[in-house]
Amino acid sequence: MKFYRTIFLLMLSLLGCTATASPEADFWLWFQQNEDEIFNFESNQEVVFDKLAARMQKINPSLTFEFGPKEGRMRDFVISADGIKDAFPNVEKLYAAAPELKKWKVIKFRPRREPFDIKYQGISVQAASVTLSIARDGSKGAITVLIPGYTESKHETYAGIAFLLLDQALGEYDVETRVGAIDVAAPSDRYRQICSLVDLPKTFDELLGR
Incomplete structure (x- = not known):
């Protein structure tokens, strides 16, 4: 009886974790699981970008992203609302939920850059x-x-x-x-x-x- 009660409590715990997991937490878990492929996206860019866009759009359809060039073992990852102000809170939440990532500098909103033609x-x-x-x-x-x-x-x-x-x-x-x-x-x-x-x-x- 004690064994079944333990299993039941464990299942409740797992279900509770699933129920309370946020879309932002789910995104970053997926990001970490696919980190090497994303970091080296040039080798399969179209597929990686499609997967990443689909994951971000689960949070808000307006969310998009940009990558910076590789700088040693680091790379910028920009979370953008694509200029849609209503999606700004989603950018803030996704940025705030980001874990510590050794290969990435996570940036919220497209930053200022030197203008180009x-x-x-x-x-x-x-x-x-x-x-x-x-x-x-x-x-x-x-x-x-x-x-x-x-x-x-x-x-x-x-x-x-x-x-x-x-x-x-x-x-x-x-x-x-x-x-x-x-x-x-x-x-x-x-x-x-x-x-x-x-x-x-x-x-x-x-x-x-x-």
């Missing part, structure tokens, strides 16, 4: 040619991205390019939480407080008092 929907834009007009908009910054060659007939395409450039320069979190109105236009003398993409992070932080 973009080709989007048939339009090429050199990052060095882009300037920005920035002004305070309450607690946020209103930004007009000035792109040479801009035309109103292709406004949506240029607006997409403007967003990608801001995402590079300011990072995903700041674009969604600290940037107010975003506009795109051709360069013109009527705009003031002009800065380059490279100088945008410093100008933006100074304007908002970071």
